Amino acid sequence: MTVTPVRTDLYSQVQHFYAHQMQALDAGRFADYAATFTEDGSFQHSPGATPAVTRPGIVAELVEFHRRFENDPVQRRHWFNHIALEWQPDGTIRSTVYALVVTVRPGGKPEIAPSCVVHDVLEAGEEGILTRSRLVTHDQMS
Ligand code: SDN
Numbered sequence: 001m002t003v004t005p006v007r008t009d010l011y012s013q014v015q016h017f018y019a020h021q022m023q024a025l026d027a028g029r030f031a032d033y034a035a036t037f038t039e040d041g042s043f044q045h046s047p048g049a050t051p052a053v054t055r056p057g058i059v060a061e062l063v064e065f066h067r068r069f070e071n072d073p074v075q076r077r078h079w080f081n082h083i084a085l086e087w088q089p090d091g092t093i094r095s096t097v098y099a100l101v102v103t104v105r106p107g108g109k110p111e112i113a114p115s116c117v118v119h120d121v122l123e124a125g126e127e128g129i130l131t132r133s134r135l136v137t138h139d140q141m142s
Pocket of ligand 1: 045101114
């Protein structure tokens with residue numbers, strides 16, 4: 001297997017980007033999370049869910065999804081690892097990432113649910129990195 005190298009500055013830029021993006025999500029800052037997508041970005045967080053498109057669409061989807069936690073003091077954290085980057089012929093970057101969603105409630109033990117693979121297409125431009133599309137697959141569904 002041949003792994004085509006990517007520049008270390010690009011790789012660390014992507015890591016930095018994901019750290020801010022996912023900390024925004026886990027803090028419930030959905031507008032900040034959506035702003036890490038392109039204006040026409042698309043986001044599908046679960047198999048079978050209708051993809052949310054555009055930043056307002058992404059915010060609306062996240063608000064709707066998180067209603068189930070309204071009276072639940074759960075903290076969710078999305079842990080990214082094994083970020084594999086590949087340049088595509090159109091100048092975008094395919095990013096394939098392992099993600100664990102860790103949940104914990106006060107006094108409880110952390111649980112992992114679900115274990116996911118994130119399939120992103122990223123744009124690297126003057127203003128930094130943006131997510132053009134995100135499709136999340138869940139391991140228990142395969
Ligand atoms: O933004 C993500 C997500 C995400 O938003 C998820 C949501 O619920 C809202 C980036 C990478 C992975 C994920 C994974 C999920 C899981 C999904 C469904 C659930 O937690 O039951």
